[in-house]
Amino acid sequence: MSKAIEVHNISKLYRLGAIGTGSLVHDLNRWWKTMRGQEDPYQLVGQVNDRSQKATSPYVWALKDISFSVNEGEVIGIIGKNGAGKSTLLKILSRITSPSQGEIRIKGRIASLLEVGTGFHPELSGRENIFLNGAILGMRKKEIKAKLDEIIDFSGVERYIDTPVKRYSSGMYVRLAFGVAAHLDPEILVIDEVLAVGDAEFQKKCIGKMQDVSRSEGRTVLFVSHNMAAVKSLCTQSIVLKNGMVDFEKGDTELAIQHYIRAEISASKILLRNRKDRSGRGRIQFTAVEYLNGAGEIVPSLISGEKAEIRAYYQNPEQFESINNKIEVSITHPEGIILIQFNNFLKNFSLKLNHKEGYVSVHIDRLPISGGQYFINLLVFSNDLLEDWVIHAGSLLVEEGDYYGYGVSSTGIKAEHTWEEN
Amino acid sequence: MAENADSTQGWNLKIQPTSSFFELRLKELWAYRDLLFLFVRRDFISTYKQTLLGPLWFFIQPLLSSITFTFVFGKIAGIPTDGIPQILFYLTGLTCWNYFSECLTRTSSTFTTNSSIFGKVYFPRMVVPVSNVISNLFRFIIQFSLMLVFLGYYMFTGANVHPGPLILLTPVFLILMAGLGLGTGILVSSFTTKYRDFTFLLSFGVQLLMYTTPVIYPLSAMKNSSYKWLIDLNPMTPVIEGFRLAYLGAGEFTINDLLYSTISMFVLLIVGLLIFNKVEKTFMDTV
Numbered sequence: 001m002s003k004a005i006e007v008h009n010i011s012k013l014y015r016l017g018a019i020g021t022g023s024l025v026h027d028l029n030r031w032w033k034t035m036r037g038q039e040d041p042y043q044l045v046g047q048v049n050d051r052s053q054k055a056t057s058p059y060v061w062a063l064k065d066i067s068f069s070v071n072e073g074e075v076i077g078i079i080g081k082n083g084a085g086k087s088t089l090l091k092i093l094s095r096i097t098s099p100s101q102g103e104i105r106i107k108g109r110i111a112s113l114l115e116v117g118t119g120f121h122p123e124l125s126g127r128e129n130i131f132l133n134g135a136i137l138g139m140r141k142k143e144i145k146a147k148l149d150e151i152i153d154f155s156g157v158e159r160y161i162d163t164p165v166k167r168y169s170s171g172m173y174v175r176l177a178f179g180v181a182a183h184l185d186p187e188i189l190v191i192d193e194v195l196a197v198g199d200a201e202f203q204k205k206c207i208g209k210m211q212d213v214s215r216s217e218g219r220t221v222l223f224v225s226h227n228m229a230a231v232k233s234l235c236t237q238s239i240v241l242k243n244g245m246v247d248f249e250k251g252d253t254e255l256a257i258q259h260y261i262r263a264e265i266s267a268s269k270i271l272l273r274n275r276k277d278r279s280g281r282g283r284i285q286f287t288a289v290e291y292l293n294g295a296g297e298i299v300p301s302l303i304s305g306e307k308a309e310i311r312a313y314y315q316n317p318e319q320f321e322s323i324n325n326k327i328e329v330s331i332t333h334p335e336g337i338i339l340i341q342f343n344n345f346l347k348n349f350s351l352k353l354n355h356k357e358g359y360v361s362v363h364i365d366r367l368p369i370s371g372g373q374y375f376i377n378l379l380v381f382s383n384d385l386l387e388d389w390v391i392h393a394g395s396l397l398v399e400e401g402d403y404y405g406y407g408v409s410s411t412g413i414k415a416e417h418t419w420e421e422n
Numbered sequence: 423m424a425e426n427a428d429s430t431q432g433w434n435l436k437i438q439p440t441s442s443f444f445e446l447r448l449k450e451l452w453a454y455r456d457l458l459f460l461f462v463r464r465d466f467i468s469t470y471k472q473t474l475l476g477p478l479w480f481f482i483q484p485l486l487s488s489i490t491f492t493f494v495f496g497k498i499a500g501i502p503t504d505g506i507p508q509i510l511f512y513l514t515g516l517t518c519w520n521y522f523s524e525c526l527t528r529t530s531s532t533f534t535t536n537s538s539i540f541g542k543v544y545f546p547r548m549v550v551p552v553s554n555v556i557s558n559l560f561r562f563i564i565q566f567s568l569m570l571v572f573l574g575y576y577m578f579t580g581a582n583v584h585p586g587p588l589i590l591l592t593p594v595f596l597i598l599m600a601g602l603g604l605g606t607g608i609l610v611s612s613f614t615t616k617y618r619d620f621t622f623l624l625s626f627g628v629q630l631l632m633y634t635t636p637v638i639y640p641l642s643a644m645k646n647s648s649y650k651w652l653i654d655l656n657p658m659t660p661v662i663e664g665f666r667l668a669y670l671g672a673g674e675f676t677i678n679d680l681l682y683s684t685i686s687m688f689v690l691l692i693v694g695l696l697i698f699n700k701v702e703k704t705f706m707d708t709v
Binding site: 002006014015091092093094095096097098099100101102103104105106107108110112114115118119121123124128131132135136137138140141164 | 432433434435436437438439454456457460461463464467468471539540541542543544545703704705706707
């Protein structure tokens, strides 16, 4: 198979803080040094981009020595948490900014989708915006003309195609924008998380369209996302970025995702252990929270209606013993309302907590909360004395699932119930 | 970012930190001509939709300016107008000046006003300033026809105006106005991405520049001025003087002046393009 993209030691240096004061001096200094054939003085002081540490140099490598290659027809996922360098890599590939070092070679026409509807003008009609947006994305007028009917059909806004888009509902707007994007015809497509738009049904349609594009038409696709499910369904191979460097070389998507999740979890473990915003005597302290699915696998998010386990790790360095231990795990809404309290007293279960390091688990048969972002609070008493209390010890992402079994989603707390009519 | 640089191995695009400095990339601009005209169309539609008077505004603005000039510079300051009816004299100068200054100011904010699009997708950034110059042409045509109406009126009433064969040079004058505005504009825009101070300097600079251009006075009135060299240095001077000579029959204009303006335009455009092309690669980091 021949290569479509070759990325060679790409690095990108950014200057932190305000551009302005001093930047003219730096520019002149840099210009003077490079004019005399010396190395850029500021590239030497650049630091690895680790956001959990305070910067000591005003220059940071957002990307450092990234290398990989993509074969024709491959669909590659690029995974990494915020700040890993995904967006910077994307910007360089899309030629929005250029790298500080290195080289990328590309074979074929490349188009990038970092956003849908770029350049849409509210005063223009849907039809006019299709042409404008298409041309911005690099299509020629006659290509757009040839696909116009298909685009209008895909977006389902036929009735309003000659109405200014400022009168569109946000859903129509997004559908039209995605319609144009989905009909781009380059050999290489670079896509940011644009899939995270529109309603669930439309999202499905978009993923379907992308699968068609990559599978049947043999298009090379680079897909950057947080959405592991989308990456899983689209990409056969993935790369994990971390702190601006390649953390997991191009390989099987399943393995890449596992690697990514493991790294994420170990990161959150360290965080809880070192948290200072806690109260209590501290003889027993929480060190980490983990979420597990029904199969006992560590997962980044739980699904409502399915089996779930919340595991709270603790440490008891002195191994002091008490028979009267109480642990409370509660799930709170971001606005602060407690949704559910799990407490070993509620189920008359006694805890020893006498290991140096150990964990307690709460097993939930069918998770009764709806999709959303929540927090976990942890509390431990021994002999009625507060040992450790951490608010927002961890964040919990719940994906909406099929709680009631009829494929209809609901909001709020879920509870099994029956109906009756007289 | 040289296209077709390494076609032997099939690579048709290279993304590198720096490209050779001397690269105008006009071919790439041509490839995006559809986008260019769609931008012009967008500007046109968005300007006229939902304004009550529509293009009429473009009549009112130069007319009011000309009337103000007539009072302030003509009546109060008593600056001569080469024997041309004052309002026609100012209108002619303003028509040319407005086109130049519109091209200049709109082009100079290219990067800052379009950063949301530029941050999301790549296309040759020069498409935007070039489309500005074309969109502004509509405005010029409107003001130009207003000027012709006044010219017709004064010719009919037998005033001292004599359009000459130089009228044939109108397209040349037009290209010079556009080219000088565009060239200066892209130069300024390249600097404003990093050093915003230039934005503040610009509006003041444009105003100052107008006073060193024979808009409110004829070149002939400046013969003995100690600032004559400054006016002569301004490449817009021959354009406006030539334009007046062509349409009104009064002005100082030689073929050497025309040559000077043309050379200045090419120098500005080429230097501007080179710097612009360099800036467009990294401006997203600094804007």
